[in-house]
Amino acid sequence: MIRRAHQCALASLLLLAALLTPAVSGAREYLQLFVTQPYLELHTGPGRGYPVFHVVAREESVDVLFRRTDWFKVRTERGVEGWASQADMQKTVLADGTPFKFDLGDRAGFTSHHFEAGIFAGAYGGANYISAYGSLSFNSQMALEGAVGQFLGRYSNGYTGDIGLIHVIAPESRWSPFVTLGIGEVHIEPKATLVQAVDRSEATAYVGGGVRFYLTRRFFLRAEYKAHYIFTTRNQNEEADEWKAGFAFFF
Amino acid sequence: MESGIRVLLLMAALAAVAPLSGCATVRNWFHHGSSGKNASASGDEDQAPPRVVEPEVARRQIKVPRIHSSNFELGADYGLISIEDFGTHPTYGFTLAYHITEDFFFQGEVARSRAGQTSFETLSQIQLLTESERRFTYYDLSLGYNFLPGEAFIGRGRAMTSAFYLIGGFGGTDFAGDTKFTVNFGAGYRVVPADWLAFHITLQNHVFQSSILGSTKLTNNLEARIGTTVFF
Numbered sequence: 001m002i003r004r005a006h007q008c009a010l011a012s013l014l015l016l017a018a019l020l021t022p023a024v025s026g027a028r029e030y031l032q033l034f035v036t037q038p039y040l041e042l043h044t045g046p047g048r049g050y051p052v053f054h055v056v057a058r059e060e061s062v063d064v065l066f067r068r069t070d071w072f073k074v075r076t077e078r079g080v081e082g083w084a085s086q087a088d089m090q091k092t093v094l095a096d097g098t099p100f101k102f103d104l105g106d107r108a109g110f111t112s113h114h115f116e117a118g119i120f121a122g123a124y125g126g127a128n129y130i131s132a133y134g135s136l137s138f139n140s141q142m143a144l145e146g147a148v149g150q151f152l153g154r155y156s157n158g159y160t161g162d163i164g165l166i167h168v169i170a171p172e173s174r175w176s177p178f179v180t181l182g183i184g185e186v187h188i189e190p191k192a193t194l195v196q197a198v199d200r201s202e203a204t205a206y207v208g209g210g211v212r213f214y215l216t217r218r219f220f221l222r223a224e225y226k227a228h229y230i231f232t233t234r235n236q237n238e239e240a241d242e243w244k245a246g247f248a249f250f251f
Numbered sequence: 252m253e254s255g256i257r258v259l260l261l262m263a264a265l266a267a268v269a270p271l272s273g274c275a276t277v278r279n280w281f282h283h284g285s286s287g288k289n290a291s292a293s294g295d296e297d298q299a300p301p302r303v304v305e306p307e308v309a310r311r312q313i314k315v316p317r318i319h320s321s322n323f324e325l326g327a328d329y330g331l332i333s334i335e336d337f338g339t340h341p342t343y344g345f346t347l348a349y350h351i352t353e354d355f356f357f358q359g360e361v362a363r364s365r366a367g368q369t370s371f372e373t374l375s376q377i378q379l380l381t382e383s384e385r386r387f388t389y390y391d392l393s394l395g396y397n398f399l400p401g402e403a404f405i406g407r408g409r410a411m412t413s414a415f416y417l418i419g420g421f422g423g424t425d426f427a428g429d430t431k432f433t434v435n436f437g438a439g440y441r442v443v444p445a446d447w448l449a450f451h452i453t454l455q456n457h458v459f460q461s462s463i464l465g466s467t468k469l470t471n472n473l474e475a476r477i478g479t480t481v482f483f
Contacts, residue, residue: 029316045412047353047400066319066446068482069353073446094315102318105352117349119357119392121421128432130421132359132392150423152432191429217352247394249351251322 030063030075033092033100040092042082046071054080062092070105070217105218109250111171112140118222118248120149124160125240127153131160133248140171145180149242158188160242162206162226178224179209186230186240203231208242218249321482324348324449328362330476332457334387334426336464338367342387342474348395356395358418362474363388366426369464379463384428389457391435393420403442413442424459424472431459437474443482451478 040056046068054076056062062074062084070086092100103109120131131149138144142165149160164182184204210224223245230238325347332342344362351357364387372379399415419436437455444450457472 028319031316031318044410045400045402047397047412049400050402050412064318066321068321069350071353072318117357119394119420130392130423130432150430152423152430157430219351219355247357249349249357251351 030065032061032063032095033074033089034059034061034095035091036093037088037091040084040088042074042076042080042084043071044082046073046083048085050083054082064089067102105251107174107214109218110214110220113137113250116143116248116250118246120222120244120246122242122244122246124149124151124242124244125153127151127156129242129244131244131246135166141168142166143168145182154191156188156190158186160184160186160204160228162204164206168212174214176212176214177209178212179207180224180226181207184228186228200232202233202238204228204240205231206242212248218251220248220250222246222248321446322350323483324350324356324480325483326449326451326478326480328451328453328476328478330453330474330478332362332364332387332472332474334364334366334472335461335470336369337385337387340364340367340387342476344476346478346480348480353400354397356397356416358393358395358420359391360393360422361388361390362476371464380427384426387424387426389422389424389426389433391420391422391433391455391457393418393422393435395439398438411442411444413440415440418453418455422457424457427461427463431461433457433459447482449480449482451480452476453478 035056035058038058040062041052042054042056043050044053056074056076060077062076065073065075065081067073071083072086072089073081074084075081086102086104089100089102090104094100103113114137115135116137117134118132120129120133122129122131129149129151131147133145133147135143135145145162145164145166147160147162149162151158151160162182162184164180164184166178166180168176168178170176182205184206185201186204187199187201189199206226206228208224208226210222213221215221224243226242228240228242230240232238325345327343327345329341329343331339333339342362342364344360346358346360348356348358366380366385366387369379371377395416395418397414397416401413401415403411403413405411416439417437418439420434422433422435424431424433435455435457437453439451439453439455441449441451453474453476455474455476457474458469459472460467461470462468
């Protein structure tokens with residue numbers, strides 16, 4: 001059993017490497033940028049502490065190989081590869097002389113971005129709750145959001161899945177409140193010690209609200225409350241309160 | 252008398268020629284009739300510059316190739332986990348990380364191990380758990396912080412970026428017929444020999460409340476693992 005598992009793990013790893021390697025090393029067209037400052041510093045690694053080992057002179061060009069967080073891996077005309085910081089790359093220009101523009105991951109990005117994702121801990125109907133979400137923004141105020149979660153309680157465990165719309169009321173503010181509305185599904189697994197415990201899945205609808213707080217760079221805190229209405233097949237519908245708080249980031 | 256008549260005639264001649272000098276048709280003789288329309292329009296013909304060359308050069312279009320982002324890290328790992336009261340056993344899993352900044356990353360991990368027997372079970376020959384209940388499956392959602400970034404060197408000619416990182420988060424552990432809310436924390440070391448490849452060594456503690464052996468207690472389940480990931 002364990003041996004088979006090891007083989008599986010090894011095979012998966014090799015497969016992953018095979019699948020992903022061409023994607024990063026394949027020939028492609030790179031963006032060429034020109035240095036307009038006296039020089040562009042190249043670091044040995046993608047971090048502020050890595051030493052500068054090379055400089056690119058004014059009016060020389062670099063090819064941008066790829067980006068990792070706030071650092072760009074570039075190649076000079078002489079074939080030297082190194083890492084340039086986001087702040088330095090802002091001062092380069094394209095071949096037609098226009099400034100090189102890219103998303104910075106700053107406060108402006110917090111106001112307006114394409115995607116965000118995050119993780120939460122909290123409570124769902126009194127049970128411990130772990131949740132993750134992702135969202136796709138239509139504009140700075142409206143986004144489509146999907147969330148999955150698992151609740152772990154004394155009497156039952158289960159999973160939740162939600163999809164809905166979120167409206168951010170003041171996206172430009174550091175504290176930006178929002179309201180949300182959507183539908184979902186909950187799968188409840190009562191603990192085996194209860195009599196006649198049967199797993200069940202129910203449709204839900206929710207309404208909620210919360211607040212986002214911009215921390216720094218691409219980070220923000222998010223706390224929210226959702227009132228879930230669980231449409232059961234029994235005579236009475238159920239309600240469940242969801243409280244959660246966590247970290248999120250945009251990209 | 253004669254001179255008076257000559258003056259009158261000259262004045263009459265000047266009066267007749269004067270309108271001609273400002274006449275558009277006279278001006279257009281030198282412009283081959285091209286600006287006839289302008290001239291015959293109102294009196295603003297003096298401001299309109301004559302068109303000398305037709306601009307036939309197309310504006311240069313710069314195609315900006317998309318910059319590839321390489322912030323995700325996916326991989327497999329293998330290690331040992333000490334499941335409290337149930338012995339130390341191999342564990343294997345998958346991790347997916349997203350690097351948000353040079354300092355912080357999110358990481359999700361799913362892993363599985365198999366619990367052995369407690370000393371009570373070994374001595375009494377009474378089985379507390381069934382075979383399927385001994386399966387120890389856990390997942391974590393964690394936030395990592397690259398605590399000590401640096402470089403590692405192999406010989407004189409090769410340098411690899413590296414980092415010690417701290418990691419902590421929460422998740423769930425499915426064990427002994429129940430899923431427990433689990434808090435994890437730990438530290439690891441990552442070395443990046445190529446832009447797309449990384450190796451990890453991680454030590455992590457998974458803490459959850461357990462009442463399998465009668466009393467409810469917090470159990471510490473220490474895990475040590477090595478892993479390989481690829482960036483994409």
